[in-house]
Amino acid sequence: MKPPISYADPFDHDNLEDPGPLHASLRGAGPVVHLSRYDTYALARYEQVHAALTDWQRFQSAAGVGLSNFRYEKPWRPPSLLLEADPPQHDAPRRVLSAIIGPRALHRLRDQWATVADDLVDRVLSGGDVVDAVPALAEAFPLRVFPDAVGIPAEGRENLLPYGDHLFNAFGPPNDLVVAGAPRIADLSAWVNAQCARDVLSPDGFGAAIWAAADRGDLTSEQAPLVVRSLLSAGVDTTVHGLSAVLYAFATNPEQWQRLRKQPSLARVAFDEAVRWESPVQTFFRTATTDVTVGETVIPDGAKILMFLGAANRDPRRWENPDSFDLCRDPSGHVGFGMGIHQCVGQHIARLEAESVLTALARRVPHIELAGPVHRHHNNTLRAWRSIPVRLHRK
Amino acid sequence: MAETRTLRVTGKEPVADGVVALTLADPHGARLPDWTPGAHIDLILPGGLVRQYSLCGDRWDAYTYRIAVLRETNGRGGSAYIHDGLDIGEAVGLGGPRNNFPVVPAGRYLFIAGGIGITPLLPMIAQVDLLGADWQLLYGGRREASLAFGRDLAGYGDRVHLRPEDRYGLLDLTGFLTAWQPGTRVYSCGPVPLLAAVERACADLPPHTLRMERFTASMLTGPARSAPFEIELARSKTVLTVPAGSSVLDVLAAAGADVLSSCRQGVCGTCEITVLSGEPDHRDSVLDDTERAAGTCMFACVSRSRSDRLVVDL
Ligand code: FES
Numbered sequence: 001m002k003p004p005i006s007y008a009d010p011f012d013h014d015n016l017e018d019p020g021p022l023h024a025s026l027r028g029a030g031p032v033v034h035l036s037r038y039d040t041y042a043l044a045r046y047e048q049v050h051a052a053l054t055d056w057q058r059f060q061s062a063a064g065v066g067l068s069n070f071r072y073e074k075p076w077r078p079p080s081l082l083l084e085a086d087p088p089q090h091d092a093p094r095r096v097l098s099a100i101i102g103p104r105a106l107h108r109l110r111d112q113w114a115t116v117a118d119d120l121v122d123r124v125l126s127g128g129d130v131v132d133a134v135p136a137l138a139e140a141f142p143l144r145v146f147p148d149a150v151g152i153p154a155e156g157r158e159n160l161l162p163y164g165d166h167l168f169n170a171f172g173p174p175n176d177l178v179v180a181g182a183p184r185i186a187d188l189s190a191w192v193n194a195q196c197a198r199d200v201l202s203p204d205g206f207g208a209a210i211w212a213a214a215d216r217g218d219l220t221s222e223q224a225p226l227v228v229r230s231l232l233s234a235g236v237d238t239t240v241h242g243l244s245a246v247l248y249a250f251a252t253n254p255e256q257w258q259r260l261r262k263q264p265s266l267a268r269v270a271f272d273e274a275v276r277w278e279s280p281v282q283t284f285f286r287t288a289t290t291d292v293t294v295g296e297t298v299i300p301d302g303a304k305i306l307m308f309l310g311a312a313n314r315d316p317r318r319w320e321n322p323d324s325f326d327l328c329r330d331p332s333g334h335v336g337f338g339m340g341i342h343q344c345v346g347q348h349i350a351r352l353e354a355e356s357v358l359t360a361l362a363r364r365v366p367h368i369e370l371a372g373p374v375h376r377h378h379n380n381t382l383r384a385w386r387s388i389p390v391r392l393h394r395k
Numbered sequence: 396m397a398e399t400r401t402l403r404v405t406g407k408e409p410v411a412d413g414v415v416a417l418t419l420a421d422p423h424g425a426r427l428p429d430w431t432p433g434a435h436i437d438l439i440l441p442g443g444l445v446r447q448y449s450l451c452g453d454r455w456d457a458y459t460y461r462i463a464v465l466r467e468t469n470g471r472g473g474s475a476y477i478h479d480g481l482d483i484g485e486a487v488g489l490g491g492p493r494n495n496f497p498v499v500p501a502g503r504y505l506f507i508a509g510g511i512g513i514t515p516l517l518p519m520i521a522q523v524d525l526l527g528a529d530w531q532l533l534y535g536g537r538r539e540a541s542l543a544f545g546r547d548l549a550g551y552g553d554r555v556h557l558r559p560e561d562r563y564g565l566l567d568l569t570g571f572l573t574a575w576q577p578g579t580r581v582y583s584c585g586p587v588p589l590l591a592a593v594e595r596a597c598a599d600l601p602p603h604t605l606r607m608e609r610f611t612a613s614m615l616t617g618p619a620r621s622a623p624f625e626i627e628l629a630r631s632k633t634v635l636t637v638p639a640g641s642s643v644l645d646v647l648a649a650a651g652a653d654v655l656s657s658c659r660q661g662v663c664g665t666c667e668i669t670v671l672s673g674e675p676d677h678r679d680s681v682l683d684d685t686e687r688a689a690g691t692c693m694f695a696c697v698s699r700s701r702s703d704r705l706v707v708d709l
Contacts, residue, residue, distance in 0.1 A: 091498070095431070
């Protein structure tokens with residue numbers, strides 16, 4: 001059966017500014033929709049997105065998780081060994097990285113990051129009541145703890161965000177956002193690649209642990225720098241926008257902030273609920289490895305499939321009152337981190353970062369509210385923020 | 396949702412003298428948890444016997460697991476039960492899959508199998524062959540008829556050296572290892588004396604060259620329990636009962652404890668809880684053997700309890 005057709009461009013500025021109406025119409029149209037503009041198939045309902053994410057056998061990543069199809073086009077950079085690979089090539093890098101940044105391995109960072117968060121919140125509060133939560137908290141915290149944890153030098157860290165921004169734009173079509181990033185990307189890439197070398201990395205970070213895995217023969221020495229690169233590519237912008245999302249959620253849902261303050265152990269739930277609600281990573285593509293039937297539609301072998309994680313996370317078939325940010329809900333099972341073998345390997349880092357910041361804030365800030373107009377930052381993949389002015393009421 | 400993980404036996408066939416292969420599937424036809432070559436699962440047999448078996452099927456088939464079981468004449472009843480008592484259609488409990496024996500990337504591999512030790516190597520071989528790596532297999536057993544999967548392996552031609560003992564004597568490890576070159580990984584699985592011999596034969600090779608899997612009795616703890624158990628939330632001083640058919644996660648969620656989860660398969664690590672006392676029955680794919688033995692944490696979506704009560708930090 002022919003699927004319903006949508007002529008929309010999910011990557012135009014209107015849809016990037018507010019994807020909600022497009023998501024609703026795609027979910028309503030059927031389990032799969034043909035996006036005529038890109039000759040791509042769209043999945044926007046939770047059930048189909050979840051199924052496609054877990055089915056790596058039929059929905060491959062190795063042909064690229066952006067619009068570009070690596071079967072026919074050369075990727076702009078060497079493919080990621082994690083994101084843009086399938087078994088068996090995906091196994092060793094994934095295994096090594098999940099041991100290094102898995103939940104058990106992060107316990108040792110907990111106290112350290114709590115101290116950094118306390119310190120950051122103190123400094124922010126000493127600067128006045130009204131702050132822009134994006135640079136002051138959402139960017140400042142990850143940029144302080146994450147590059148240290150990876151073990152890259154202090155110099156040049158300002159390159160991380162523009163690099164990530166371009167990388168996530170490049171998963172979309174070659175539109176104005178990609179064009180705007182193009183002039184700097186060669187330099188940014190060269191800088192990022194240089195940070196992945198063994199002798200640049202500090203001896204105690206995740207980067208060094210990746211190289212140590214190569215010494216043990218668990219990875220090849222060609223793979224090690226690419227795995228370090230994955231950390232630097234996927235670990236910064238995503239967390240920044242995840243933190244922005246949770247801060248915006250609390251600034252606009254004051255009763256939820258009170259709930260968190262009463263029960264600080266909800267910090268993790270709050271972050272996952274914000275990831276469900278905002279889906280910092282909105283979309284990823286897969287490629288059909290064979291003719292795949294979804295609903296009553298046959299998606300042909302080799303076709304690109306766009307999975308709308310953000311739409312799935314607000315699918316009323318799966319979630320009650322999906323548009324509300326609600327700490328009473330159990331957000332478990334959201335697909336904001338993906339699902340299956342490609343599920344975000346850094347999710348535990350993101351949760352720990354968010355928990356650190358929220359706990360520090362909740363201790364000192366009885367009320368948080370918007371203090372001016374907010375501004376989105378448009379990116380082809382990320383649901384991103386430029387500015388969230390907030391008033392932080394001190395005790 | 397409320398179900399603990401079980402598999403149904405959907406196929407059972409002899410594959411060599413004293414070896415039977417089982418095909419296992421989800422009772423409702425769902426996908427099974429993903430695995431990588433070298434992984435094993437825990438089978439929880441009726442009565443609580445827990446036994447480990449390497450997966451030897453095709454990971455591209457997400458709906459069935461395949462294992463091969465040797466009848467152990469001096470065993471403690473697990474293999475005899477599988478051979479004689481476990482019929483098609485019956486249910487068994489699942490733990491894992493876990494992988495302590497992963498394939499590392501390399502251009503060349505030498506595989507050495509003894510008897511039923513071929514099982515973890517089969518999917519490894521299929522995979523490195525697919526990747527175009529150079530490899531050879533030396534495979535020994537008592538007699539030709541006791542070499543499981545010999546016919547499948549024959550398809551690989553002269554990469555495979557089948558060496559039944561009644562015709563060739565003990566495996567010529569030294570001769571086989573002359574094919575070793577820098578960068579070659581050696582993978583071996585089989586009975587303890589073979590592994591000891593392989594270890595000696597590889598003694599002069601660079602560190603990390605040799606990878607072996609030992610299944611030893613020390614990996615087995617007491618029987619799993621299917622009876623309900625209690626879970627005490629130390630901070631809120633609540634005691635909950637986990638019935639046989641429900642997961643710890645479901646019980647905690649129903650009681651309003653905020654335990655996040657994601658994969659619900661014991662894979663992602665999101666639902667970790669800290670165990671203060673009691674003995675968790677680990678069924679996840681996350682912890683390594685040391686962490687499992689420590690028993691200080693568990694994954695609530697799949698793991699259960701061996702003791703009557705677990706006290707957790709919630
Ligand atoms: S939810 Fe993933 S390990 Fe339990």
